[in-house]
Amino acid sequence: MSISIKPLADRVIVAPAAAEEKTKSGIIIPDTAKEKPQRGEIVAVGEGKVSEQGALMKPQVAVGDQVLYGKYAGTEISVDGNDYLIMRESDLLAIL
Secondary structure (H helix, E strand, O other): OOOOOOOOOOEEEEEEOOOOOEOOOOOEOOHHHOOOOOEEEEEEEOOOEEOOOOOEEOOOOOOOOEEEEOOOOOEEEEEOOEEEEEEEHHHEEEEO
16 A cells, blocks of 8 residues: 655554444444544554654654554544544554
């Protein structure tokens, strides 16, 4: 997946996973009851954060990593008809 924008500093762009359509028991979830996904795939990574000493700290994530993030983390953006989240690397909770 290629994206036409590049995040700055320690920001990453995440493609959220699709919301669950059905429960494990087969019950269909209506649109009004669907929860925001909390996992996704990294599609772009910034250069990294500059420390107080002036050194560049490389990001710990890479393009293609599957990650978990907070329910209300990031800013929603739309690029070429696709929805993404742009957030700081520190908003990520884990790499799957």
